[in-house]
Every structure is written in structure tokens, then in C-alpha cells.
Amino acid sequence: MSTLPNVVIVMGRCSKTHRSYGMRFEEKEPGYWLLDWAFAMKEDASRKEGYDQSTIAGGFGLAPEYPGCPHCGAGSLVKCACGKVGCWDQESTTFTCPWCHSTGRISGTIDSLSAGGDR
Numbered sequence: 001m002s003t004l005p006n007v008v009i010v011m012g013r014c015s016k017t018h019r020s021y022g023m024r025f026e027e028k029e030p031g032y033w034l035l036d037w038a039f040a041m042k043e044d045a046s047r048k049e050g051y052d053q054s055t056i057a058g059g060f061g062l063a064p065e066y067p068g069c070p071h072c073g074a075g076s077l078v079k080c081a082c083g084k085v086g087c088w089d090q091e092s093t094t095f096t097c098p099w100c101h102s103t104g105r106i107s108g109t110i111d112s113l114s115a116g117g118d119r
Contacts, residue, residue, distance in 0.1 A: 031058030051116035
């Protein structure tokens with residue numbers, strides 16, 4: 001009998017269009033989460049699904065097959081000091097949060113994200 005993977009959805013916004021999307025993270029080993037898929041999603045639907053009801057913590061990585069932001073194609077993400085996530089093109093050295101509109105220099109690593117189950 002096989003076990004189902006531990007998968008969660010994290011909500012983000014496109015840094016260019018400000019449209020929302022979901023990101024699928026799978027826990028590949030205890031405390032290590034891999035981002036492998038993203039899809040366009042309306043914010044009200046994400047609230048109904050409870051995609052902001054828990055927190056995942058540990059290390060985070062990008063799977064080689066990760067297609068990027070479904071709205072602009074950016075291949076990575078940034079977590080703002082406000083706690084929300086936006087896509088990132090991996091070239092810009094500054095980031096303007098698509099949620100709170102704060103701008104700052106990109107630095108550090110992500111150690112936790114707000115998430116919800118995908119079952």
C-alpha cells in the first residue's frame with residue numbers, strides 16, 4: 001500500500017499583473033518542500049479552500065519541471081516582510097510586493113510559508 005504525498009498549496013500573486021495563483025509544494029523529505037507546479041486561481045476560491053490556514057516550515061526548492069508563474073512565467077518567488085508571496089524573475093535585485101506594495105532589496109532565504117492542504 002502506497003502513501004499519498006504530503007502536498008500543500010501556497011497562494012501567491014504575480015509581481016507584474018497582480019493576479020493570484022496557487023503553488024503546489026510537495027514535502028520530498030521531512031522539512032524539505034519542493035515547488036513543482038503553479039496554476040491561476042481566484043483569491044476568493046483560495047479562501048474557500050483554506051489555502052492560508054496553516055504554515056509549512058523548513059527548506060524550500062524549485063523542481064526542474066516547475067513551469068513558473070502562470071501569469072508572467074517568472075521562475076521563482078519572494079516572500080515579503082508582510083508574509084505574502086510574489087513571483088520573481090531571478091534577475092531583479094529589488095522586489096515590489098504585489099500584496100502590500102512595499103519595495104526592498106532581495107536577500108535571505110524562505111523558512112516558512114502559509115499554506116493549505118490539497119486533498
